[in-house]
Amino acid sequence: KYRGEPRGDYTLVWGGATDRLGLLFRYCNLYPDDKAILIATEMMRKPVTLGLNHIVVTAMDDFDIFGWLAGSRRLVTAMGMITYEAAALGVPCWVFNYSETHLLFAEAMAKHGLIKTCPGVGLPDNPQMREFLSEPFEITGQPPDGVGAERICKVLEGE
Numbered sequence: 001k002y003r004g005e006p007r008g009d010y011t012l013v014w015g016g017a018t019d020r021l022g023l024l025f026r027y028c029n030l031y032p033d034d035k036a037i038l039i040a041t042e043m044m045r046k047p048v049t050l051g052l053n054h055i056v057v058t059a060m061d062d063f064d065i066f067g068w069l070a071g072s073r074r075l076v077t078a079m080g081m082i083t084y085e086a087a088a089l090g091v092p093c094w095v096f097n098y099s100e101t102h103l104l105f106a107e108a109m110a111k112h113g114l115i116k117t118c119p120g121v122g123l124p125d126n127p128q129m130r131e132f133l134s135e136p137f138e139i140t141g142q143p144p145d146g147v148g149a150e151r152i153c154k155v156l157e158g159e
Contacts, residue, residue, distance in 0.1 A: 026126075040057065
């Protein structure tokens with residue numbers, strides 16, 4: 001439904017349901033003038049926006065996030081399911097990792113040209129974070145096609 005949506009000129013920022021890394025606050029501080037949509041949830045402290053171009057939104061419906069994601073020029077996020085969704089929609093994605101397990105999955109996706117992941121766990125210091133987020137990235141790998149579960153079922157059924 002959301003493939004082919006026209007791209008906007010904003011960055012979508014998602015730190016996860018509880019934003020354990022503090023990504024939204026850090027992004028607000030580093031990029032006060034960037035046009036950005038910051039996704040908040042009921043389970044987190046709402047960020048204090050520092051720039052006139054920041055909009056804090058809370059999804060009211062499970063599918064709200066897909067409209068914002070499909071219309072964004074890029075995604076800045078904590079590693080999670082949204083990275084696969086961004087890859088499927090063709091949205092370039094810069095990823096930070098909360099744990100070693102997140103890093104493992106992020107490195108695998110980066111190896112396949114689907115995301116750009118920050119090395120290590122946690123948010124780097126401000127100069128390194130700015131440098132990472134200013135590095136160019138375009139998806140070069142084969143995006144998820146949405147039929148992986150069907151392929152797994154066929155294997156399990158011996159087809």
